[in-house]
Amino acid sequence: MKNTFKLNIVLTAVLTSVGLTACGGGSDDNSTVTVQPEQPSALTDCMWQNSFSSKSGTGEDPLNIAFPDSNVNYWSSEFAVPEGAKVTIDGDYPYSRHFSLVSYTAEGLRVNSLLDSTIAPNKGSVNPFIPGNNRLDKSRSYTAQLELGELPENPVENTLYAPKTEGNKVAMLYRVYVPNKNMDEKGNASFPRFKVQLANGEVKTGNDACNVLQVKRTPIQKTTTISEATSLALFNQQLHEGFPAQQIPTWYKAFSGVDNIKCIYKFDPVTKKPIDKCEGQPVTPKLNYWATPDNEYVFAMTSRRLGKVMELRGKLPPTVKTLNNDPLFEKTDVRYWSICSNELITTATNYCLYDEQIKNVDKDGFYTIVASLPEDRPANATEACGVNYLQLSPRGSGYMGEDGKAVGHGDLGIFIMRNLLPDPEFKQAVQNVKAWGEEKTVMGDYLPDMKYTSKEDFEAKGCN
Template identity: 40%
Template sequence: MHSSRTLVAAVALSAITVFAGAGSAVAAPAIGSVDFGSSTGSETGSSSGSGFGSVDFGSGGPDVEHPVSTCFWSVPINPERADPQLNYAFPDTAAIYWAAQFTIPEDAELVVRGQYAHARYQSLNSYNAATAMPTAVLNDISTAPDAGSHNTYLPGADRSNDGARSYTASVRNEASPAEPKPNTLYAGVPGQDRISLLYRIYLPDNGRDLTGGVGLPEPELRLSDGRVLRGEDLCSAVGADNGILKPASLPLDTYKALRDQPGKPSTFPSEQTPVWRAYYSAEFTLGCTYLGKCDGTPQRVGGQYSNIDNSYVTAEVNRGFGEVLVLRGELPRTPETTTGAKNLDSAVDMRFWSMCSNESLATTKVATCLFDEQVATDAAGRYTIVASLPEDRPANATKECGVSWLSLSPAGDGAGHLDDSLLIMRNMLPANDFGHAAHDTRTPGDEKAVMGQYLPDGQYTSKLAFEGSGCAK
């Protein structure tokens, strides 16, 4: 007979095989070299947000509402600002995602015309549809403006104007050459004729719609005979599929076999002191988290339709150690943009930071997130984040007390363990001279040595005990 260890290893191998070859499109109903950025709510007990500050991104207001889906672009994906059912691939609630899938006819060129959004960040990522791994990115600062326009993401640029902010980019079904052309996304994947894209916007300015006040990029198909197709004609010519991109989650039985291993405590795979691990790939995460195979030199290839400009660290947490998890660390400096800042501050450590509470690899759903502008800090830039279920939120987990609150997943891992949650911390586009971002980790286990005070320390406690500590401010 096989030992339980052998059985679990076989299950893990099966799970890795599933993840290594599983991205898919799911139809959704249509509805109306800079120093940083180089690529290499309300104060309540709501369970759906941390939320304090003046942030109300994408809430409309004086801004003109633009169409948020077309025959080319999917419906917007954001579980808080759009359809809550479209909650896949661990989305960040500060971001809005649109998917596009198409085939470029031979001898034709696909061009995208757009405007720089009134937002913190925007990009186009291409993907390997079989693995949900990113293959290339064309982000805001690497996209040159049209003649007479200005790239509003560059340091010193006026990001408040409503005109003269256009760009034109090309999407090619080719691998990147030795000398890539400017404003070109090389989206080719060997053996795949169709291209899979995600267009992202992070944090539209307050008062702007989901598109950041500029609408969705408009594709054009330039044919060899000189004709230019747009709209429905283009969608027909490229066989556009505007369904969302959905990666495979672990089969439930496989996930439970990994989670419920014989001899493991009910809190497995969490530990008394939360352990943060850099995300390299789904394969490495599974092996390290559930089988203890955390050595070697894994490649950082991403997965789950991740963003090339982001790097991630994750921690499994469990309320069995205490109903309240207290996270303390230093917040990297990021630009403040949501209230419509005139310029994008370049004297920062990175473009964007967030902490998200999620279910598990069984569902890949997010519960809620805190992003940088929502996090209270002291004069030294340090934060205290309290993570708990809504009913366990301490009375002093408030901005007034210098404490930010993050809801743990009310559904647990989404697979029957109500005490489990998965935390994901995102770092985006760190400054070249920062050196303490998740991007800078190189070897499993070096996270604390590399990230230092920017990797939070975690300690479990009770609601009453935390309330007994009083108010920090």
């Protein structure tokens, strides 16, 4: 087993020519943007690169890393601010459930979120993310500032803070959650546009702003807590059948990468000693892997060696309805909710269900989700029978080596459930869990109960 427990892996996936038309071509990962003004923007403008994606559900997308949500669109930007320069961001609120601009450290630790509902609109415009406002108003522009330095206790309105680093390097992600039906992946809004005022007063916009900011034209780096070799060594401990899945399926709150590795593999990567259980272990509430500050997560490890079908039953917190171009933005317990099937080793996402896709609840407000491979899907795991279905992937952990068959890499699964921006009065949110072992006590019925079952046993329940 290796003694090095932290390795940043540079993702070398090659973007398509469509994604690079506005930002130049070439293969040098460390090169910067030299924009040709006559080349129109196709998918991204020169500030933004295609980023995390899980649209195919296979886990094989080259940018399917860091456990992305398949109902969210992501773009990244890495650049360097000239000393003494001021950076302004002009944007338009998208027609969507949520959007944000989030700054990060180079290691993928989240720093600050410029959150949709907190961004004051320009004069004459409307912020459609304020409860009660018209979501479909056509006047929807805003202006924000980028500030390098520590996040203050009382942040200035319309300001995104990024850590001050050597060379003033900045990393950020732009997210758009669930665009309205029949709208593009950006929610029918343009990308946030950058304007740079240099120390000498000269102002740069458009392609000139990208050039002066030395925008990287490569995807954001993949950051992992431990190397793949170490992950495989820990996986291969096989402390029990189905390891590292819990034999009794159990949800745990996601904390720092080191904490999560410790809980999943029952091994402390700092002390290099085994642990008996997650409950009672100290935790650090700092998420990495390019997570957003607006979400908190619980995860559960499962294995088809312990049961080929998973049955989940819980309550869905009230969420904002937006997909069908709903006109008003309502106050709800949670802005967005989803549950996804994922790959532990690759950090890819396979399939997700989000709140508006949960079509069936019983008279008490409970949903039932059945998760399996397609060939193991019970005949009554259908909407007609009141059941919501979440597909699993035969890729399991995502490690496809021949040596992984004996220890069950193809059988492993990891569920991740998100709560985005809960109302402060909603006490059952993931955000209110502060330690492992508190999950069910805090969340109650909003943390779904899970159990292993089989196709035959679930079909024996009949329909409805």
